[in-house]
Amino acid sequence: MAFGRSDRRRAAAEEPVALKMLVAGGFGVGKTTLVGAVSEIRPLRTEESLTEAGRPVDDLAGVEGKSTTTVAMDFGRITLRDDLVLYLFGTPGQDRFWFLWDELAQGALGAVVLADTRRLEDCFAAVDYFERRGISFAIAVNCFDGAQMHPVETVRDALDLDPHVPLLMCDARDRESVKEVLIAVVSHAMERSTATAPAAS
Amino acid sequence: MTEADRWYDDAAGPVVRPYAMTRGRTTHAAEDRLDLIALVITADRYAETDDVAATDHSLTPEHLDILELCRQEPISVAELAAGLDLPVGVLRVLIGDLLDAGHVHVTRPVPPAELPDAGLLREVIDGLRAL
Numbered sequence: 001m002a003f004g005r006s007d008r009r010r011a012a013a014e015e016p017v018a019l020k021m022l023v024a025g026g027f028g029v030g031k032t033t034l035v036g037a038v039s040e041i042r043p044l045r046t047e048e049s050l051t052e053a054g055r056p057v058d059d060l061a062g063v064e065g066k067s068t069t070t071v072a073m074d075f076g077r078i079t080l081r082d083d084l085v086l087y088l089f090g091t092p093g094q095d096r097f098w099f100l101w102d103e104l105a106q107g108a109l110g111a112v113v114l115a116d117t118r119r120l121e122d123c124f125a126a127v128d129y130f131e132r133r134g135i136s137f138a139i140a141v142n143c144f145d146g147a148q149m150h151p152v153e154t155v156r157d158a159l160d161l162d163p164h165v166p167l168l169m170c171d172a173r174d175r176e177s178v179k180e181v182l183i184a185v186v187s188h189a190m191e192r193s194t195a196t197a198p199a200a201s
Numbered sequence: 202m203t204e205a206d207r208w209y210d211d212a213a214g215p216v217v218r219p220y221a222m223t224r225g226r227t228t229h230a231a232e233d234r235l236d237l238i239a240l241v242i243t244a245d246r247y248a249e250t251d252d253v254a255a256t257d258h259s260l261t262p263e264h265l266d267i268l269e270l271c272r273q274e275p276i277s278v279a280e281l282a283a284g285l286d287l288p289v290g291v292l293r294v295l296i297g298d299l300l301d302a303g304h305v306h307v308t309r310p311v312p313p314a315e316l317p318d319a320g321l322l323r324e325v326i327d328g329l330r331a332l
């Protein structure tokens with residue numbers, strides 16, 4: 001089903017528009033906390049069954065005969081307007097579930113990659129993934145108490161980030177701080193969309 | 202949904218596996234359309250859940266739960282799954298049934314392969330700032 005640009009716009013005026021953003025990062029980095037800080041609902045947990053089709057072959061070793069895996073992910077909701085809702089999905093922390101993101105990532109307007117400077121390498125997989133998929137993302141360095149504060153540029157270098165990718169320090173527990181992070185992601189997505197489609201009126 | 206509405210009780214225990222509700226089916230033709238943020242709304246013609254139950258005997262209690270939840274406002278697939286405590290896969294099959302029967306509408310405003318346009322993104326930024 002192919003809709004023209006104007007058809008879609010008309011549909012959008014009449015029907016609620018739902019958008020989603022992903023929150024990725026290593027185990028225990030604060031994804032659920034971040035979602036909870038801005039969500040108008042307590043972060044909900046839903047279980048997604050993965051079939052073998054979505055699973056990398058080498059992951060099957062040791063789980064023979066098992067055709068589905070269930071993973072839990074958290075999500076929250078932000079109603080921006082009566083007809084505009086943003087959903088946040090916290091991806092499962094364990095790396096071996098990275099392939100779940102394929103479905104989650106479909107249609108996502110962007111992503112937050114949460115990083116902890118004490119274990120920066122935990123977010124490499126997420127950075128790689130969004131880069132390869134061409135999904136707009138921002139890095140949010142979660143400033144845990146007691147964690148050494150690193151200069152932004154050190155983190156940028158360590159992650160080998162494209163200079164356009166926003167990098168912010170944040171406190172995942174703080175609503176205002178998280179809002180800034182989400183705005184950075186959407187702004188970055190907007191820059192990229194206007195850069196690739198300048199003719200859109 | 203109250204416990205009394207269920208056709209099985211706690212004593213039934215593990216006899217009722219999630220996929221029993223879908224009669225063993227794990228996929229549905231409409232599945233591609235059902236993103237986690239697809240919004241489901243009950244068709245206008247059903248003022249009361251009882252009306253649907255009376256006319257469509259193929260509906261399970263879970264189907265009726267979905268219709269009930271989506272009567273007032275559109276609800277995302279993810280929220281339905283969490284609210285009904287069902288895996289998303291099961292929910293997709295059930296919603297697919299309801300779609301086939303014309304009992305619900307599903308809204309998917311942003312085609313999966315496309316990104317929202319700059320105008321919409323601007324509205325998102327403004328909305329976030331105003332929170």
Ligand SMILES: Nc1nc2c(ncn2[C@@H]2O[C@H](COP(=O)(O)OP(=O)(O)OP(=O)(O)O)[C@@H](O)[C@H]2O)c(=O)[nH]1
Pocket residue numbers: 026027028029030031032033034090092093094142143144145170171172173
């Ligand atoms: N001090 C401090 N603690 C935080 C911050 N963010 C999260 N935490 C704590 O860190 C712990 C882990 O946070 P979660 O939000 O559960 O992390 P997660 O990324 O969802 O974890 P998984 O889903 O298990 O991968 C919790 O105890 C939080 O309270 C922060 O900014 N500062």
Ligand SMILES: [Mg+2]
Pocket residue numbers: 031032033074090
């Ligand atoms: Mg979590």
